[in-house]
Amino acid sequence: MRTADRARELPESGIRKFFELAEARDDVISLGVGEPDFSAPWAARNAAIGGLERGRTSYTANRGTAELREAIAAHHERYDQPYDPGEEVLVTTGASEAVDLAFRTLVDSGDVVAIHEPSYISYAPGVELAGGEPLSVPTRAADDFALTPERLEAAGAGEADLLVLCYPNNPTGATMTDAQLAEVAAFCRENDLRVVADEIYSALTYRGDHASIATQPGMRERTVVVNGFSKAYAMTGLRLGYALGPADAIDAMNRIHQYTMLSAPTTAQIAALEALRSCDDEVTEMVEEYNRRRRLVVSRFNEMGLDTFEPGGAFYAFPECGGDDEAFAEALLEAEGVAVVPGSVFGAGGEGHLRVSYATSMRELKEATDRIARFLAERD
Amino acid sequence: MEAEREVLDVLARNAREDIADIAAQTGLDAERVEEAVASLEADGVVHGYQAVVDWDRTEEGKIRAIVEINVELDRETGYEQVADRIARFPAVDALHLVSGDYDFAVEVLGGSMQDVSRFISEQVAPMPEVTQTVTHYIMETYKDGGVRFADGDDDDRLSVSP
Numbered sequence: 313m314r315t316a317d318r319a320r321e322l323p324e325s326g327i328r329k330f331f332e333l334a335e336a337r338d339d340v341i342s343l344g345v346g347e348p349d350f351s352a353p354w355a356a357r358n359a360a361i362g363g364l365e366r367g368r369t370s371y372t373a374n375r376g377t378a379e380l381r382e383a384i385a386a387h388h389e390r391y392d393q394p395y396d397p398g399e400e401v402l403v404t405t406g407a408s409e410a411v412d413l414a415f416r417t418l419v420d421s422g423d424v425v426a427i428h429e430p431s432y433i434s435y436a437p438g439v440e441l442a443g444g445e446p447l448s449v450p451t452r453a454a455d456d457f458a459l460t461p462e463r464l465e466a467a468g469a470g471e472a473d474l475l476v477l478c479y480p481n482n483p484t485g486a487t488m489t490d491a492q493l494a495e496v497a498a499f500c501r502e503n504d505l506r507v508v509a510d511e512i513y514s515a516l517t518y519r520g521d522h523a524s525i526a527t528q529p530g531m532r533e534r535t536v537v538v539n540g541f542s543k544a545y546a547m548t549g550l551r552l553g554y555a556l557g558p559a560d561a562i563d564a565m566n567r568i569h570q571y572t573m574l575s576a577p578t579t580a581q582i583a584a585l586e587a588l589r590s591c592d593d594e595v596t597e598m599v600e601e602y603n604r605r606r607r608l609v610v611s612r613f614n615e616m617g618l619d620t621f622e623p624g625g626a627f628y629a630f631p632e633c634g635g636d637d638e639a640f641a642e643a644l645l646e647a648e649g650v651a652v653v654p655g656s657v658f659g660a661g662g663e664g665h666l667r668v669s670y671a672t673s674m675r676e677l678k679e680a681t682d683r684i685a686r687f688l689a690e691r692d
Numbered sequence: 693m694e695a696e697r698e699v700l701d702v703l704a705r706n707a708r709e710d711i712a713d714i715a716a717q718t719g720l721d722a723e724r725v726e727e728a729v730a731s732l733e734a735d736g737v738v739h740g741y742q743a744v745v746d747w748d749r750t751e752e753g754k755i756r757a758i759v760e761i762n763v764e765l766d767r768e769t770g771y772e773q774v775a776d777r778i779a780r781f782p783a784v785d786a787l788h789l790v791s792g793d794y795d796f797a798v799e800v801l802g803g804s805m806q807d808v809s810r811f812i813s814e815q816v817a818p819m820p821e822v823t824q825t826v827t828h829y830i831m832e833t834y835k836d837g838g839v840r841f842a843d844g845d846d847d848d849r850l851s852v853s854p
Contacts, residue, residue: 327852330852331850331851340851342851342852345851349847482854604717607717608713651852674706
């Protein structure tokens, strides 16, 4: 069947190849997984089951149930991010839908959208589908992959219309402090850049609480914050995210959402509400466990000679393997059955690095890092 | 003590972690971890290191029972003294003073049901302070020591995802 140019012209994701290579073997320890290894807290799952038992299988309001929007707003209030649950919160089918809606709502045909890289792989295709032009802004290992005004300037982002910001970052695990964000915020105000801030990993930080650019002076009105339940509450498969932003932006996003999605999955909304109500302890426990794994993995990589900066968030380490990261990852998979994702898949600045997910049990992480050390020793 | 607590969190999950790995996971140096382990032991926070065992899966098996014990105290005898007498039997795996309808909850481990009931009737029941015992044999254990006794959930995640 004839397909549209816009679909045909989308590039194949670089992750796909590694997925196929890893799937072809059955002895693989995968450090290539971009989702938690935990299951959603039982209370949240149980609430979802209860909702199904009571027959709650109809649509909800377009923007999500009022209780859930109120709980989301109350949750962000705790982090000095006040949003009106009536007009400034939109519940979406995964954070992915919120990102897509934000692009379709904020990007006019030909608009330039600055995307710092390495970054999650769906921003550039999303911008293109919305008719915009992605502008790559490489970040540097020397800055621990934080975004700086200098990097924005060097890439010509002053001319852009929108900036996509993703911290804590996938794939690097980098976070940004309030002080660093203040500099980026100043750049945005000076150059009249609006921001889509994908903060899906905000609950997973290990050196102080997450900082949001939307809390910087003059930024709330020009920022759509995207967040969700997938990473914090380990419920990726329930597909539930949300957007927070100025009423006019949220209203425009909802206009698209009501035609394309109608409402986010009802069962997932029930689970999410319970997650916000009663699962803080489980989140804390998961964060503590990720933190222990993070320290183990980072110290083991540095010991074996793969330079790794200390990631402040998410569940990724980004060791430097030097040279051709794709060849390294392929050889490692071939020789030792350990799957990692080459950093170059995530765009400029990622080359010579590997994305290592530590959302895997401690036992597997030890075995995998032992194997990587052996791989390095035998290669030399 | 922050360091002790972090070391304890690791040991409570996996008592077999070696010092180097505890150091890596907590960000403490190895000597500090040694020190923390030593002080946790000296302070009686950590009393020992044991495997979480599903005895039903061993060849010879073991019988476990939870025994409710009621006691009558007098001027010379308090809970401490009674507990001390009960706890000395090796068959007693755990002993707690509890609130509610009875005084002590005792976990008893034996080779067979006869072993356990003989132990209760011959050793515990005749103690002068003991007025009543109720023995509940454990039929099936689903979770113990915080560990779910089931075949591990398969990791059904995609092996590589963005």
